[in-house]
Amino acid sequence: MNAILPFEGIGASVKRKEDLRFLSGRGQYVDDINRPGQVYAWILRSQYAHARIVSIDTTAAAAMPGVIAVFTSADMAGIGGIPCGWQIHNKDGTPMAEPKHPVLAEGKLRHVGDPVAVVIAETRSQARDAGEAIALEVEALPAVTGTTEALAAGAPRVHDDIAGNLCYDWHIGDKSMTDAAFARAEHRVAFETTNNRLIANAMEPRSAVGDYDTTTGEHTLFTTSQNPHVIRLLMGAFVLNIPESKLRVVAPDVGGGFGSKIYHYAEEAIVTWAAAKLGRPVKWTADRTESFMSDAHGRDHVTRAELALDKEGTFLGLRVHTQANMGAYLSTFAPCVPTYLYATLLAGVYSTPAIYAEVKAVFTHTVPVDAYRGAGRPEATYLLERLVDVAAKQCGFDRIELRRRNFIATDAFPYQTPVALEYDSGDYFSTLNQALETSGWAGFEARRAEAAKRGKLRGIGISTYLEACGIAPSAVVGSLGARAGLYEVGTIRVHPTGSITVLTGAHSHGQGHETTFAQLVCDKLGVPVAQVDIVHGDTGKVPFGMGTYGSRSLAVGGSAMEKAMDKIIAKGKRIAAHLMEAAVEDIEFDRGTFRVAGTDKTKVLAEISLAAYVPHNYPIDEIEPGLEETAFYDPKNFTYPGGCHIAEVEIEKETGKVSLINFTAVDDVGRVINPMIVEGQVQGGVAQGVGQALMENCVYDAAGQLISASMMDYAMPRADDLAPVSVATHVTLCTHNPLGVKGCGEVGAIGSPPAVINAVVDALRDYGVTHVEMPATAPKIWSIIHGSTL
Amino acid sequence: MYDFTYTKPSSIADAAKLLAADPDAKFISGGQTLLPALKHRLNRPTTVVDLTGIAEMRGIRREGNSLVIGALTRHAEVATSAEVKAAIPALAEMASNIGDTQVRNRGTLGGSVANNDPAADYPAAVLGLGATVVTSSREIPADEFFLGMFTTALEPDELLVAIRFPIPEKAGYAKMRNPASRYVMAGAFVSRGPQGIRVAINGAGPCVFRQADMEAALAGAWSADAVAGVKQDADGLNGDIHGSAEYRAHLVTVMAKRAVVAAG
Known part of the structure; x- marks a missing residue:
C-alpha cells in the first residue's frame, strides 16, 4: 500500500x-431533491424600495387552481425575526441598532425584493399565477439607497425608530497617536474612494426544500448553504423554535457560494415552517431575477483616508473614515465585515505604527449587504494599495521602493499591528521579488512603447496584499461581538x-x-x-x-x-x-x-x-x-496569507475599453496540499477581482429600483474578458496550526482589484489622472481621455 | 411562463392563417427572444406558432446578383455558409459574432429581423446592404421596413419568409458590445454596391438608422479617414448605465471607421 x-x-x-x-x-443539488407529495412556494416580493402596506388581500389568490395556502406575516405570528450573528458596539459602548428582520414584511416594505407573502401550490406555475392575483395596496414612500445620502440630515428613515439610519459608529486604533504622527509628517496624502457594490451570482440560485415527519416530529431542511449547522442553530433557536434534535439541515452539492450562501435567509424558514403547517414538503427555488434582489450583496463602502509619511517615505500614520452600507436589514454576519474583517486589516503588509479607523454602518433601502468573497479584506486592501500608489505619485517615490521601505521585516514575526491583529508569519519581499521577475516588470516600458504604436495605452499595476483567514479564536471573536464559536x-x-x-x-x-x-x-x-x-x-x-x-x-x-x-x-x-x-x-x-x-x-x-x-x-x-x-x-489566531499581484492592461484610446493583458499572482497561502486546486482557487478569485475592477457594478436608481437586476445589465466577467493568470506560491508556514496552512480561497479576489486599477491609472499616466473608480468601464475611461487635451 | 397552445404548421399559408385568426398568437422560430420574454411572463400569447416545420423558409441560394437567405436560417448556418462567405463575407462575419454559440445555433435571421431589437446585429446588415424583405404577401425594401424600436412594417399576420441581399462590391461591419448583455452598444454596417453607398447604425439609437453624412463622406472618398471627421449627433440616441448618448454617438464614428477598414 x-x-x-x-x-x-x-x-x-x-x-x-x-x-x-x-x-x-x-x-445532487437542492433543486434536484423532490419529496413525495411535494408542493411549491412562490414568494411575492416588494417592487417598491420603501412603502407602507395599506392592505394585502389574498382571497382571489387562495381561490386559484392548485393553491394550497397563501401566507403573510399575519399568519406567522409567534415566529421570530431573522437573527444577526454579530453585535458591534458603538464608540460609546452602547450596542448597535438592530432592527427586527421579519421573515415576511410587517407593515413596511424596505427594499425591492423584500418578501411580502408566500403562495403554496401544487405546481410552481400555479403558485406564481396565484401570486400575481394577490392584491397588495401600498403607500409608496421616499427611499434612500446611497451610503452617504442615508446619513444626511433629512434622509428617509429605513426603520422608524433608528435615527439617522445609523446602525453603529465604531472605531479602532489609537486616535491621539495617529494625530501626533500626522502632526510631525513631512507628507500627508489624502484619498477618497467608493468600493462598488457587487452581487455574487453563484451559478446555482438559492433553493430550499422543507419536509416534516408527522410521526417523529422531525423537520428536515434541504438548503443551498455553506454552513448547515449554523442554519440549524439560527433558524431552530431564533426563528422557528425547533430543538436541534428535531431539525436536520442538509446542504448537498451546492453550486457556488462566494459568501452569499452563508446567511440564514427568510425562504429557509418559510419552507420549513410551511411544510410542518401543511403536512406537505415545500420547495422554493429562486429564479435569477430573485437572486439579484434577494441574495446578500457585497462591498459598498465609501471611504476617506489619509496617509502620513516622513521625508524618506516611511509611513507614520493612517487615518480612515468609512461608511458601510448594510442594506435594509442586518444579514447574518454583516456588522463584522466593515469592522473586524476590514479595519483590522488596515496595516496590510506595512509597519505603519499608528492607525485610527472610524466606521459608520448605515441602513438604506437596498438588499442587505454581507460578506462576499474576501469580505472586508478586499475593501481594506483596495484602499491601502491605491493609497500607496497615490502617495508614491504625489510625493515622488518609486511605487515599488515605497512598498519595500514600509514592509514588515521578514524577521519581525510574530508582528503586532496597531489594529489588533498579530501576524504569525510572512515574507513580503520574496513574493514581491518573485512577482516582479515573473511579470517582467523591468521590461514594461518597452511593452508600453510598442503598445503606443498600436494606439493603445499600456499600464502595469501592483498590489502587495495581506489578508486574514480562519477567523478565530472563539474566545476572542466572542469578546468582539460574535454570537457563535469559530x-x-x-x-x-x-x-x-x-x-x-x-x-x-x-x-x-x-x-x-x-x-x-x-x-x-x-x-x-x-x-x-x-x-x-x-x-x-x-x-x-x-x-x-x-x-x-x-x-x-x-x-x-x-x-x-x-x-x-x-x-x-x-x-x-x-x-x-x-x-x-x-x-x-x-x-x-x-x-x-x-x-x-x-x-x-x-x-x-x-x-x-x-x-x-x-x-x-x-x-x-x-x-x-x-x-x-x-x-x-479552535485556532489560536487567524492565518495570514499574503503576496503580490501584478496586472498589465491596455486601453483602447478610441473607445476607452480596458483589456487585461496578463496577470501575475505570487501568493503565500502556507503549505500547499494540492497545487492544482490552489491554482484554480486563485484563478477564480482573480476572475472575480478583475470583474469588480473592470465590469461588475450593482446600480440602484434614485427611487430605489435595482437597475442592474439581470445579466443583461450586471456585467459578469466571461472567459474572454480575462487573460492568462500566472499563479505561483512562495510558502511561509502558519506557525499555529498543525498543517502550516493559511488558506487560498479569497486571495485572488483580495489582491487583484487594486493591481488592476493601479495598472489602469498607470496606463493613463499622461492624462494627469490620480484615480479611477471601480469599475473602470469603457465610457468612464473614454470620458477621461476625451476630456483631456492630449 | 403562462400556459399557451402550441402548433407547428408546415406551410406559409397555414401559418399566416393561424395569425390572422388569432391576434394574440405569436410566431416562434429560434426562440432566442420570445422564450426569455415568456419565461419572464412579459408576453402572454394564446398560441405559439412554431415556424420551423416550414421547408420553404429555409435555405441559402444565389439568385443573379443577390443572395437569398430563408428566414429560418440559423446564425451558425450563415456564419459557415460557403455561399455567404463568397458573396458577402461581411455578413458571414457578422453572423459568427452574434451572441454566443448557443444563440447562434438556435437564433434565426428572420426572427432577428422581424423582432428589430435596436441592439441586434442583423438589422444593420439588412439596412446597410439595402436588402429586400420578402414576406408572405409582398416585398419590402429595407428602407421602409424598420419603423422604430421593436417595430417593423410587417402586418400582424404577415410572415417574414426570406431576405434578398444584393451582393455588394465591398461591405464591412464593426460593433462595440455591451459588456453585460453582449448586445450591440453601437455598430456600423457599411457597403458600396448596387444600392449605392450605405451606412447603417445599430445599437446606438432606438432603431437601426442610416447615417447620411457618413454616406456622403464615403461617396467623396471611400476611406476610414472620410468618416472619421463625421460626428454623430447624440440627440435621440440611447443612454443608460452602460454608456451615455454622447458616448454612443462617439462610438458611431469609431465603429464606422472600423467598418470601412473591414470592408477594405
Whole structure:
C-alpha cells in the first residue's frame, strides 16, 4: 500500500474526485431533491424600495387552481425575526441598532425584493399565477439607497425608530497617536474612494426544500448553504423554535457560494415552517431575477483616508473614515465585515505604527449587504494599495521602493499591528521579488512603447496584499461581538477493513474539499485517496460544524481532522502494542504502518482496524472496540496569507475599453496540499477581482429600483474578458496550526482589484489622472481621455 | 411562463392563417427572444406558432446578383455558409459574432429581423446592404421596413419568409458590445454596391438608422479617414448605465471607421 502513497499525499496535484459527478451532470443539488407529495412556494416580493402596506388581500389568490395556502406575516405570528450573528458596539459602548428582520414584511416594505407573502401550490406555475392575483395596496414612500445620502440630515428613515439610519459608529486604533504622527509628517496624502457594490451570482440560485415527519416530529431542511449547522442553530433557536434534535439541515452539492450562501435567509424558514403547517414538503427555488434582489450583496463602502509619511517615505500614520452600507436589514454576519474583517486589516503588509479607523454602518433601502468573497479584506486592501500608489505619485517615490521601505521585516514575526491583529508569519519581499521577475516588470516600458504604436495605452499595476483567514479564536471573536464559536469539527471513521470516512463541519461548494481533505488523510494515515470519503453538509451525519467561509476550511477544518487522526494513531498504537506484544512507547507510526521500533515487526492500519472491530485478540478491558475519533479544533489566531499581484492592461484610446493583458499572482497561502486546486482557487478569485475592477457594478436608481437586476445589465466577467493568470506560491508556514496552512480561497479576489486599477491609472499616466473608480468601464475611461487635451 | 397552445404548421399559408385568426398568437422560430420574454411572463400569447416545420423558409441560394437567405436560417448556418462567405463575407462575419454559440445555433435571421431589437446585429446588415424583405404577401425594401424600436412594417399576420441581399462590391461591419448583455452598444454596417453607398447604425439609437453624412463622406472618398471627421449627433440616441448618448454617438464614428477598414 505504501508504495503509491507519496503521489497522492500533501503536495500532489490529485485530480478532483468530485468532478466526475459535476462534469457529467450527476451532482445532487437542492433543486434536484423532490419529496413525495411535494408542493411549491412562490414568494411575492416588494417592487417598491420603501412603502407602507395599506392592505394585502389574498382571497382571489387562495381561490386559484392548485393553491394550497397563501401566507403573510399575519399568519406567522409567534415566529421570530431573522437573527444577526454579530453585535458591534458603538464608540460609546452602547450596542448597535438592530432592527427586527421579519421573515415576511410587517407593515413596511424596505427594499425591492423584500418578501411580502408566500403562495403554496401544487405546481410552481400555479403558485406564481396565484401570486400575481394577490392584491397588495401600498403607500409608496421616499427611499434612500446611497451610503452617504442615508446619513444626511433629512434622509428617509429605513426603520422608524433608528435615527439617522445609523446602525453603529465604531472605531479602532489609537486616535491621539495617529494625530501626533500626522502632526510631525513631512507628507500627508489624502484619498477618497467608493468600493462598488457587487452581487455574487453563484451559478446555482438559492433553493430550499422543507419536509416534516408527522410521526417523529422531525423537520428536515434541504438548503443551498455553506454552513448547515449554523442554519440549524439560527433558524431552530431564533426563528422557528425547533430543538436541534428535531431539525436536520442538509446542504448537498451546492453550486457556488462566494459568501452569499452563508446567511440564514427568510425562504429557509418559510419552507420549513410551511411544510410542518401543511403536512406537505415545500420547495422554493429562486429564479435569477430573485437572486439579484434577494441574495446578500457585497462591498459598498465609501471611504476617506489619509496617509502620513516622513521625508524618506516611511509611513507614520493612517487615518480612515468609512461608511458601510448594510442594506435594509442586518444579514447574518454583516456588522463584522466593515469592522473586524476590514479595519483590522488596515496595516496590510506595512509597519505603519499608528492607525485610527472610524466606521459608520448605515441602513438604506437596498438588499442587505454581507460578506462576499474576501469580505472586508478586499475593501481594506483596495484602499491601502491605491493609497500607496497615490502617495508614491504625489510625493515622488518609486511605487515599488515605497512598498519595500514600509514592509514588515521578514524577521519581525510574530508582528503586532496597531489594529489588533498579530501576524504569525510572512515574507513580503520574496513574493514581491518573485512577482516582479515573473511579470517582467523591468521590461514594461518597452511593452508600453510598442503598445503606443498600436494606439493603445499600456499600464502595469501592483498590489502587495495581506489578508486574514480562519477567523478565530472563539474566545476572542466572542469578546468582539460574535454570537457563535469559530472552531471546526472533524471525525475520522476507520472502517473494519481500513477504508476511511471523514465527517467534516466544513462545506464544499466548489472548493474541491473531497479531494484536498482525502489527501490529508492519505498523507497521514497511508490510505489511498480513493478509499477516503468525505461526508459534509448534513447535520444528521456530521456531529457539528461552523461551515465554509473566510478561507477557513483547510486551516480550521483540516486541522480538526489532523487532531482526530492523532487520536486514531494514539489508539492504534495501543492496539498495535497489544498485537505485537510490545510496549506502547515502542510503537512508531508512519503513513499507515505501526512498527515496533528497531524491529521489522509491523502492522498496517487495516490490521489494527480489523482487530478493533473484531476484538477477538484485543485488550478489551483497557481499550474500547472500534476505531473512530472526533476532534474540535479552535485556532489560536487567524492565518495570514499574503503576496503580490501584478496586472498589465491596455486601453483602447478610441473607445476607452480596458483589456487585461496578463496577470501575475505570487501568493503565500502556507503549505500547499494540492497545487492544482490552489491554482484554480486563485484563478477564480482573480476572475472575480478583475470583474469588480473592470465590469461588475450593482446600480440602484434614485427611487430605489435595482437597475442592474439581470445579466443583461450586471456585467459578469466571461472567459474572454480575462487573460492568462500566472499563479505561483512562495510558502511561509502558519506557525499555529498543525498543517502550516493559511488558506487560498479569497486571495485572488483580495489582491487583484487594486493591481488592476493601479495598472489602469498607470496606463493613463499622461492624462494627469490620480484615480479611477471601480469599475473602470469603457465610457468612464473614454470620458477621461476625451476630456483631456492630449 | 403562462400556459399557451402550441402548433407547428408546415406551410406559409397555414401559418399566416393561424395569425390572422388569432391576434394574440405569436410566431416562434429560434426562440432566442420570445422564450426569455415568456419565461419572464412579459408576453402572454394564446398560441405559439412554431415556424420551423416550414421547408420553404429555409435555405441559402444565389439568385443573379443577390443572395437569398430563408428566414429560418440559423446564425451558425450563415456564419459557415460557403455561399455567404463568397458573396458577402461581411455578413458571414457578422453572423459568427452574434451572441454566443448557443444563440447562434438556435437564433434565426428572420426572427432577428422581424423582432428589430435596436441592439441586434442583423438589422444593420439588412439596412446597410439595402436588402429586400420578402414576406408572405409582398416585398419590402429595407428602407421602409424598420419603423422604430421593436417595430417593423410587417402586418400582424404577415410572415417574414426570406431576405434578398444584393451582393455588394465591398461591405464591412464593426460593433462595440455591451459588456453585460453582449448586445450591440453601437455598430456600423457599411457597403458600396448596387444600392449605392450605405451606412447603417445599430445599437446606438432606438432603431437601426442610416447615417447620411457618413454616406456622403464615403461617396467623396471611400476611406476610414472620410468618416472619421463625421460626428454623430447624440440627440435621440440611447443612454443608460452602460454608456451615455454622447458616448454612443462617439462610438458611431469609431465603429464606422472600423467598418470601412473591414470592408477594405
